[in-house]
Amino acid sequence: MKKTKNTIIEIIIxxxxxxxxxxxxxxxxFLLKESLGFFRxxxxxxxITGRNWYPDSNEPSFGIFPMVIGSFLVTFGxxxxxxxxxxxxxxxxxxxxxxxxHDILKFLVELMATIPSVVIGLIGMCTIVPFVKNFxxxxxxxxxxxxxxxxxxxxxxxxxxxxxxAIHSVPWKYREGALALGATKWQxxxxxxxxxxxxxIIAAIMLGIGRLIGETMAVMMITGNSASIPKSIFSxxxxxxxxxxxxxxxxxxxxxHYKALFAVGLVLFIITFIVNFIADFFLGKNK
Amino acid sequence: MIKLSPRLSQKISYLLxxxxxxxxxxxGLLIISIIIAKGKDVFFxxxxxxxxxxxxxxxxxxxxxxxxxxxxxxxxxxxSLPIGIGAAIYLNEYAKDNLLTRMIKLSIVNLAxxxxxxxxLFGLGIFVMYLKLGxxxxxxxxxxxxxxxxxxxxxxRSALKSVPYLFREASLSLGVSRWDTIKYIVLPNAxxxxxxxxxxxxxxxxxxxxxxxFTAVAFYTPYLPHSIYDQVMILPYHxxxxxxxxxxxxxxxxxxxxxxxxxxxxxxNFIAIIIRIYFRKNRKW
Numbered sequence: 001m002k003k004t005k006n007t008i009i010e011i012i013i014x015x016x017x018x019x020x021x022x023x024x025x026x027x028x029x030f031l032l033k034e035s036l037g038f039f040r041x042x043x044x045x046x047x048i049t050g051r052n053w054y055p056d057s058n059e060p061s062f063g064i065f066p067m068v069i070g071s072f073l074v075t076f077g078x079x080x081x082x083x084x085x086x087x088x089x090x091x092x093x094x095x096x097x098x099x100x101x102h103d104i105l106k107f108l109v110e111l112m113a114t115i116p117s118v119v120i121g122l123i124g125m126c127t128i129v130p131f132v133k134n135f136x137x138x139x140x141x142x143x144x145x146x147x148x149x150x151x152x153x154x155x156x157x158x159x160x161x162x163x164x165x166a167i168h169s170v171p172w173k174y175r176e177g178a179l180a181l182g183a184t185k186w187q188x189x190x191x192x193x194x195x196x197x198x199x200x201i202i203a204a205i206m207l208g209i210g211r212l213i214g215e216t217m218a219v220m221m222i223t224g225n226s227a228s229i230p231k232s233i234f235s236x237x238x239x240x241x242x243x244x245x246x247x248x249x250x251x252x253x254x255x256x257h258y259k260a261l262f263a264v265g266l267v268l269f270i271i272t273f274i275v276n277f278i279a280d281f282f283l284g285k286n287k
Numbered sequence: 288m289i290k291l292s293p294r295l296s297q298k299i300s301y302l303l304x305x306x307x308x309x310x311x312x313x314x315g316l317l318i319i320s321i322i323i324a325k326g327k328d329v330f331f332x333x334x335x336x337x338x339x340x341x342x343x344x345x346x347x348x349x350x351x352x353x354x355x356x357x358x359x360x361x362x363x364x365x366x367s368l369p370i371g372i373g374a375a376i377y378l379n380e381y382a383k384d385n386l387l388t389r390m391i392k393l394s395i396v397n398l399a400x401x402x403x404x405x406x407x408l409f410g411l412g413i414f415v416m417y418l419k420l421g422x423x424x425x426x427x428x429x430x431x432x433x434x435x436x437x438x439x440x441x442x443x444r445s446a447l448k449s450v451p452y453l454f455r456e457a458s459l460s461l462g463v464s465r466w467d468t469i470k471y472i473v474l475p476n477a478x479x480x481x482x483x484x485x486x487x488x489x490x491x492x493x494x495x496x497x498x499x500x501f502t503a504v505a506f507y508t509p510y511l512p513h514s515i516y517d518q519v520m521i522l523p524y525h526x527x528x529x530x531x532x533x534x535x536x537x538x539x540x541x542x543x544x545x546x547x548x549x550x551x552x553x554x555x556n557f558i559a560i561i562i563r564i565y566f567r568k569n570r571k572w
Binding site: 018084114116243272280 | 288291294296297301303304305307308310311312314315316318319321322335347367368370371372373374376377378381383385387390391393394395396397398399400401402404405406407409411413414416417432436437440464465466467487490493494496497500501513523524526527531541542545548552554555556560567
């Protein structure tokens with residue numbers, strides 16, 4: 001009796017284990033199903049390279065190129081700010097800070113990771129956006145630049161936490177070896193620890209990029225939502241995520257515009273899949 | 288280029304690293320303190336928390352949004368926690384190193400990386416349209432559960448992993464079955480770690496907006512939800528629309544909503560840290 005009960009429980013546990021695979025596959029299938037419906041009506045090449053996104057005009061055009069540029073511009077800008085600061089902070093937290101400072105800093109980073117993105121968006125709207133408008137004397141502060149700054153804060157916890165793990169997992173004897181040869185602690189950190197932790201740091205950056213490309217609410221609130229190809233980092237942009245979020249509420253279900261937004265979702269899914277795959281590869285290398 | 292002495296270059300580098308750390312942490316603290324400073328008056332405005340919104344949300348309170356957020360959190364955890372722990376037990380205690388296990392691990396990594404708005408599309412496609420649940424609490428909760436699953440699996444798994452292997456061997460060598468070993472030895476020792484993970488996912492769920500945009504939320508409802516097939520108002524979405532779509536709304540109302548949302552998130556963080564400190568003290572190994 002007990003044995004059958006245990007077997008049943010173990011079968012349930014096995015099913016829970018395989019559920020993740022089923023979910024990933026079904027997300028992909030649902031995105032693909034609607035996207036294929038779209039590509040039957042609209043040329044896939046025109047979709048990817050098209051420069052105009054006019055879903056509501058008489059002859060609608062669905063070119064996602066400006067949105068791809070928008071997403072990458074914001075992501076790239078945020079990375080330039082967040083990666084150096086984040087990796088340096090991870091070095092400080094892991095290697096230099098005394099134990100109690102280390103604990104406090106780790107708690108603060110964890111706290112930052114849970115600030116909701118709408119709250120970050122709100123703060124961006126009332127601080128960075130007016131500042132950028134006045135400081136650079138441009139017509140609107142809702143720009144890719146403003147978005148990059150706020151997103152840099154948002155992605156910081158991801159980069160710090162994962163880099164810190166990687167730095168922390170470098171064996172102690174490496175540092176001791178360097179110190180025994182007369183190197184200063186900083187030389188040991190820079191020449192040995194940083195080099196050994198490199199795969200983990202790359203993974204941290206990749207995971208950060210994945211989060212940045214997928215970020216929706218804050219981006220929608222700060223970057224201005226203009227679906228044209230941005231001239232510079234001080235132009236308003238529209239990301240792929242913001243397009244889906246802003247337009248899905250207004251479309252007629254199952255028409256071409258609805259399917260087009262699923263196709264944008266498919267593009268996002270494929271990009272983040274690749275980015276996460278690379279991150280996972282480097283994380284595996286770190287062990 | 289001047290060659291600095293190793294000592295001096297160490298000092299300068301440490302200073303730079305310290306400054307970078309300040310730069311990384313301070314904006315987050317600044318965001319939190321701005322919201323607290325501008326929104327704290329809500330504590331003295333009981334009406335704001337307990338009344339329905341009226342007059343196109345320009346007056347009244349945010350009661351239905353608070354209830355909606357709490358409802359979504361509770362039902363989502365209720366659904367995703369057992370499945371997540373089950374999956375973690377499978378991966379840590381039963382799974383052999385084979386193709387299926389590698390596929391499961393890769394799937395978890397990718398589920399965790401799928402953008403939240405894509406979960407929104409998925410929820411719209413499968414729960415709202417295909418299963419015909421409509422825009423409803425249940426559709427939103429199912430979407431959130433799929434999204435939280437990888438987080439719960441990962442944190443539960445590392446909690447299970449931290450239970451020393453010796454515990455299992457001692458139990459198994461006494462002739463206790465595998466499942467009973469997990470039930471009586473491994474799980475009780477892993478509970479603090481699992482709990483911390485759950486509480487941090489609650490903080491995350493409270494702030495999620497994108498996956499719920501087309502699956503659960505209502506711009507405005509004049510009543511509380513009657514069943515799981517109703518739409519709901521939630522705090523983060525309410526914050527978003529009041530901040531961007533209603534031009535002549537009082538700034539203090541927006542910040543009060545943000546304050547409530549942030550309070551839920553901060554409370555969860557503090558509970559998590561208290562659990563962690565408490566159990567670390569009482570740990571037997």
